[in-house]
Each structure stands twice: as structure tokens, then as C-alpha cells.
Amino acid sequence: MTGYSKRLAHDVERWVGQGLIDRATGAAMLRDAEANDRRSFSFGFILMMMAALLLSAALLLVIASNWEAIPRLARVAVLFALIFAGYVGGALSKMRGYDAFAEAAWLIAAAAFGGGIALIGQMYHLAGDEETAILIWCAGTALAAILLRSGTLTIGAAAIAAAWLFTEGFDIWGRSVVPLAYPLAAAALWLVSLWTRSTAARHLLVLSLIAYAMMLAVDRDVTFVASCLAVVSLILLAASALAGPVVERLVRLDGRLPLHALLGFLTGAAMLQAEHTDNKAMLVVAALVVFAVIAATVYLLGRDSRGLRWLAYLGFAFELCFVYVATVGTMLGTAGLLLAVGLVLAIAAFLIIRIERRMKTEPA
Template sequence: MLKTRDHAAIGEAFWIVAAAAFGGSIALIGQMYHLSGDEASALITWGAGTALAAVALRSNPLTVTSVGIADAWLFLKGFDYFRRTEFPHLFVVMAIVLFAISFWTRSQAARHLIILSVNFYLVLLFTEYETLQVAVPLIIVSALLFAAAIFAAGPVDRILQIGGRLPLHALIGFFTALAMIQFELADSSSSNSGFGIASAVALAGIVAAIVLGGRESRACAGLPMPASPSNSPSSMW
């Protein structure tokens, strides 16, 4: 009713309250009737219901909420809160589905959150298996994504629709992977040269990012340029 009466913000807020009530009712009824299952299953049910509501109502905030629930499941599952016996690989499927839903609901914020969540998933994967097979591919993929975002910015952003922030996400992935490598090599006295190489690669990545994308960085597009003596205030603006 509120949405149809041009009170969209309040209407969306009530939808989020409804999603929270849905999660609370799952916990309450499960406790009252001693239903089979665990907290992880409850979170998945809660997130699936919220995602379905986001699709049906084409709601941006509900999409972000469903991503947040999926992230909560990943965090609790990844840190053994549910006494898990398997790694939460199901999150990959969740991320793909929610990323697709975000296009239908026009939720750019959800896409940003999903990309950051994938980085967190990869960190958990690295800590679980302690292998460079996670970090090295992430470095390569992040570098390729950064290059694509710089040299084919228009087409890439039309596909992903994340407001030109792909270079930032690529840099986060790049430095996350390098941190994994340095963490892996830090405990080994025989890997000082490898640690130094990883540090040099990180420095080279910073320089390359500044040279290739610093001038045209959309993250700084809103900052005012310093005035020169020959510039008048009107010409600056």
C-alpha cells in the first residue's frame, strides 16, 4: 500500500521488517516444535525466502538483505560455528544466483557486496587448505579484470553494471591474493626470497594501478581539482 502511495522508502523498510520476521518465525517454530535441522539449514531457508521475495517484489533492499544472510551463513559455517564437517562450497552457487537476481532487482549495491563476499570465500578456502593454488589464480584473474576494466571500461561496465568500480574490486582481489602468499611464506625461513618477490609484485601492482588507472579513477571523480592562478572559479566548475 505504501509503495503504491509514493512512500517507497517506508514500504521497502516494511519489507525488510517482514524478512526479519520470517527469519524469527523459522527460529521460533523450529524451537517450539523441535523440527529436524540445524541453524545452517534455517539460514539457507531464510535467505532463499528473502531472495524469492526480492524477485517477486523486485526489491533492491531485499536483494541486499538476502546477500547479507548468505554472508552470515558463510561466516558462521566457515568459522566452525555450526560444527561443520564440510567446507561451504555451496556459497558459490548462492553468489551466482544472487548476482543474477541483482540484475532483475537493479541492485548495484548487492553486486558490490557479492564480489567482496567472493573474496572472503577465497580467503576461507585458502585458510582451509593452505595452498597457493587459490592465491595464484586470484592474482591472474584480478590482473586480467583490472586490465579489462581499464582498456574496455565501457563494454565491461555495461555487462557487470557496478558503476565503474571494477578496477577497485580487482585491486582488492589482487592484494588479497598477495597477502595470502605472504602469509604462506612468512613462517618459512627458507622462503625469504619468495616473500621479497611477493612484496615486489605488490609494489609493481600499486605502480601499475596508479599509472594505468589513477588519472581516470572514477572513485576520485567527485573531488575538486586544485585551482591554478590562471583558472577562475567559473572555469573550474
């Protein structure tokens, strides 16, 4: 039984005791929750995916070793056989209800496809670069995900796209260029994830977009890009607070859009402050804005998300440390800032406590 099912069991027991539901309804709710937990989370499924990843890594290493002892045609035939066996065997396993075997076979087939691209280019010295090969691998994996409606392959395609982003942006192949087309690729994969119902792929895409903004800021204009990231994140936070259910139906992130939005805002604010450390007045204003956003986020959106609260607390602590380090040497100014923030937070805490007490005492 997972954490959600355990919490639901306690809630059901309390609801039955209060007469809100009868025991038969509570038992039916628990059975449904446990059945869905088994379908969505399985230790055996995780082990199967780990085994598939290890086999895929072994396959790619064998291909990278450039097995000269085997004739070229035989090497290509082996790879095509692996691709065919992986996809067809996975489909047959899926039809028989062996979902874990199916996803693992598809993952190995996708790895064989990427290895085949590298091997053919290596053997026949085809023109092109590594980034293009990664893009073709990503597109092929995404197409397979669409045809097979595989969440695992969707995650794989998103991971390959992120790998393409980092190889382009961090001078892996000797030329550092942040690809401006990455948001379009992420948007296409987002649509694929909606079709394959892969929430994990959407989380990975959001995190990669935040990383993309950081890379673009360093490569182009820190102030402009970081400001855009912070503003867009604020808009998403406001939308989540004002129209949470509507936004969730659009993005389908299991209610974790505020967590990503807060991370994006804190990232943008940190880049802005790091870029303008010499402007003490701007640092103070930015710190007050960050503290206000953190407090509003916790109050409006943090009740049902422990992860969001922890991120807010970490952001608050980081901001305090940053302001202290940035203004060291002007201890009086730092003390004044801390005093002002402390007073504001104390007043906000008093008001929040009063409001929460009044909400608890209101009749149901």
C-alpha cells in the same frame, strides 16, 4: 546537494565560461543530476532503513526469548500476520509513492519470515540444522526481492548469504566447513541484483567472495587458492583497463570493479607471501610484482577513482612494511630492495609526468 552534484555545478560553470555549452543546457543538467540524487540518496530513507533494522532486531530478539506465556498457535499467527502485513502494506505504500515505507515494511516482513523459521523449529523440535534454516531464509528473501523488485531485500538476501558463509566457515555451530556451493549462491543473487538494480548488493557479494577465497585458502591450500585469487584479480584489472565500458556494462558496479579487483589481488598476494616467509627470494620477487601492479593500476585506472588510489597507496605502504618485517635481520638485503624499488618508481614517475604533460599540451 551531494558531492557529485557539487562537482557537476563547478564543471558546468567552467563549461559555460568556455562556451562548450549554453547556460540553459547547464541548468537542465544540474536539475537532472539533483533530481536523480534525491531519488538515489535521501537522509530520510536512511533513517527509515535504520528504524526497520532496529525493529527487525527487536522482533528477532523477542522470538529468541521463546515467549512461553503465549500459546504456540498465537505465536505462529502473529508472525504470519507480520509477514502478510509487511509485504502487502509495503506493496500498497510503493503504489502510492512511499518508497521508504515500502522498503522498510518489506525488510521487517523478511525478518519476521526468518524469525518464523526459527520459532517453528524451536517449538516443534523439527529436524535440521541452523545453516539450513539460514539458507531457507535467504531463498525466501531473494524470492520476495524478485517478486517485489526490491533492492533493499536483495541486499538483505546477500547479507543473509554472507552470514551463512561465516557461520559455516568459522565454527559458529560447532562444525567448521567452508561451503563449496557459496559461489553458486552468490552467482544466483548476482542475477537477482541485476533484476532489482541493486548495485550495493553486488558490492557486498564481491566482498563476500574475497572473504570466501580467504577462508577456502586457510581451509584447503593457501598457495593454490591465493594464486587463483591473485590471477583472477589481475585478469579483471586488465579487462577494466583494456575494455572498461564493456566490462562495466556486464558487471554494473558503478565503475568500481578495479577497486575490488585490486583488493582481491593484494589479498591474494598477502596470503602467498605470508605462507612463504621463509623464502626470501620469493618475497623479493613477489614484492616487485605487487609494486608493479600497484603502479600500473594507479596509472591506467586511478585517474577517475580516488578510492582506488587510496587503496593502492595503502597496499604500497603495507607491502613495504611487510617486506621490511619479513627480511629483518638481513638489513642489507632490505636496503637493496628498497633502493631498487625506489629507482624503478622514480623512473616510472618521471615517465608518467612527461606523458601527462604531453597530453595536457596536445590540442583539443
